Amino acid sequence: MSVVICFAAGVFGVFFNILNPGRISLVPENAVITPGKMRAGPAQKPVPGTAQKNKEKIKTAVVLNPKILPPVVKPALKNKTEVRVVLPLVIEKPAATKEAVLAVKVDDRTVNLEQAKLLFDGKKAVFVDARPEYTYIDKHIKGAISLSASRFNFQYEQKKEDLNKEELYVVYCSSVTCHLSDFVADYLRENGFKNVKKFTAGWDSWVAAGFPVEGLKVKVNGGKNE
Amino acid sequence: MNKLFANKKILLALRLLMGSVFILASIDKIFNPAVFSSVLREYKLLPEILIPLVSVTLPWMEFFAGLLIILNIFSQSVALIMILFNTGYILGITINLAWGLAHECGCFTLFGWNEPISGSTIARDLFFVLLCVPILFYASNEFKYKSK
Numbered sequence: 001m002s003v004v005i006c007f008a009a010g011v012f013g014v015f016f017n018i019l020n021p022g023r024i025s026l027v028p029e030n031a032v033i034t035p036g037k038m039r040a041g042p043a044q045k046p047v048p049g050t051a052q053k054n055k056e057k058i059k060t061a062v063v064l065n066p067k068i069l070p071p072v073v074k075p076a077l078k079n080k081t082e083v084r085v086v087l088p089l090v091i092e093k094p095a096a097t098k099e100a101v102l103a104v105k106v107d108d109r110t111v112n113l114e115q116a117k118l119l120f121d122g123k124k125a126v127f128v129d130a131r132p133e134y135t136y137i138d139k140h141i142k143g144a145i146s147l148s149a150s151r152f153n154f155q156y157e158q159k160k161e162d163l164n165k166e167e168l169y170v171v172y173c174s175s176v177t178c179h180l181s182d183f184v185a186d187y188l189r190e191n192g193f194k195n196v197k198k199f200t201a202g203w204d205s206w207v208a209a210g211f212p213v214e215g216l217k218v219k220v221n222g223g224k225n226e
Numbered sequence: 227m228n229k230l231f232a233n234k235k236i237l238l239a240l241r242l243l244m245g246s247v248f249i250l251a252s253i254d255k256i257f258n259p260a261v262f263s264s265v266l267r268e269y270k271l272l273p274e275i276l277i278p279l280v281s282v283t284l285p286w287m288e289f290f291a292g293l294l295i296i297l298n299i300f301s302q303s304v305a306l307i308m309i310l311f312n313t314g315y316i317l318g319i320t321i322n323l324a325w326g327l328a329h330e331c332g333c334f335t336l337f338g339w340n341e342p343i344s345g346s347t348i349a350r351d352l353f354f355v356l357l358c359v360p361i362l363f364y365a366s367n368e369f370k371y372k373s374k
Binding site: 017020 | 256257258259260261263264267268278279281282283284285286287289290291294300303304306307310329330335341342367
């Protein structure tokens with residue numbers, strides 16, 4: 001009977017999801033690869049004859065954007081039968097001058113680490129931490145405010161008076177695999193915020209780069225955060 | 227001891243308590259499956275392909291389990307479901323704590339309540355398992371509304 005109850009409830013849940021305004025797709029997002037959503041994915045075997053072309057593309061990408069792109073070619077690249085390549089998907093967007101980088105992102109909904117740092121330095125954006133509140137209290141990007149995905153409505157009600165809808169908001173969560181910032185960015189847009197961008201690389205990359213953070217668990221040592 | 231747990235009033239109190247707990251735990255997840263799926267993803271225990279399905283079905287399983295046990299319908303079966311669910315949660319949280327992961331519990335998010343996984347969440351789930359044991363052994367497993 002336990003199995004029957006669970007099955008019936010599960011079927012009901014699937015049908016309810018169709019009617020639910022906050023419904024989600026039952027097909028995971030990364031199962032459907034669209035050009036706009038592509039990120040560095042699992043290793044793929046290249047089509048014969050494309051290995052050299054790929055190598056050149058990768059070289060170009062690493063030169064253009066050395067900080068962001070991880071090592072993309074495994075040592076086995078020399079062996080043509082065992083080539084496994086992960087193509088970086090930002091190769092069409094070469095890194096340029098600081099001004100150009102900032103100009104590029106105007107129509108974009110995301111910012112990368114460099115752009116985020118430039119916005120941070122220029123105090124041109126309000127950083128929004130989409131991670132859980134207790135994580136924010138421990139450590140967060142210096143000056144960021146907390147609007148966590150799971151408590152958004154509650155926190156937003158408390159803070160909305162202080163938020164200027166015309167300002168630029170940069171929402172971040174843990175890393176590229178975290179989607180909390182997607183929700184918070186959408187919630188903000190639904191609430192009339194016109195200029196909301198997602199800092200895709202998120203907290204992990206910010207910390208790894210040694211950029212300014214603050215919080216209860218941040219020790220300050222000679223002006224440098226630990 | 228057997229007489230104590232077989233007491234109708236105690237069983238009724240346990241059913242009402244566990245039913246309320248499961249219903250309260252499910253409500254927010256039912257209406258915000260997207261956020262719940264993010265929490266499930268943070269546990270890093272389920273394959274990506276299963277996460278959307280689990281996030282839309284699990285809250286309803288919790289809801290119906292809570293509803294049925296309050297109505298005293300198939301209470302023993304529902305108690306078994308609750309024990310299995312709570313055991314699963316305990317295992318999941320324990321594994322994540324052992325891995326050093328710190329993230330939301332995803333247990334009760336109603337009224338903006340939010341808590342991280344911790345020893346206390348494990349202790350609470352263990353307590354819920356213990357509360358379900360008398361229902362599993364002494365409650366009715368029939369389709370009837372009235373308390374035994």
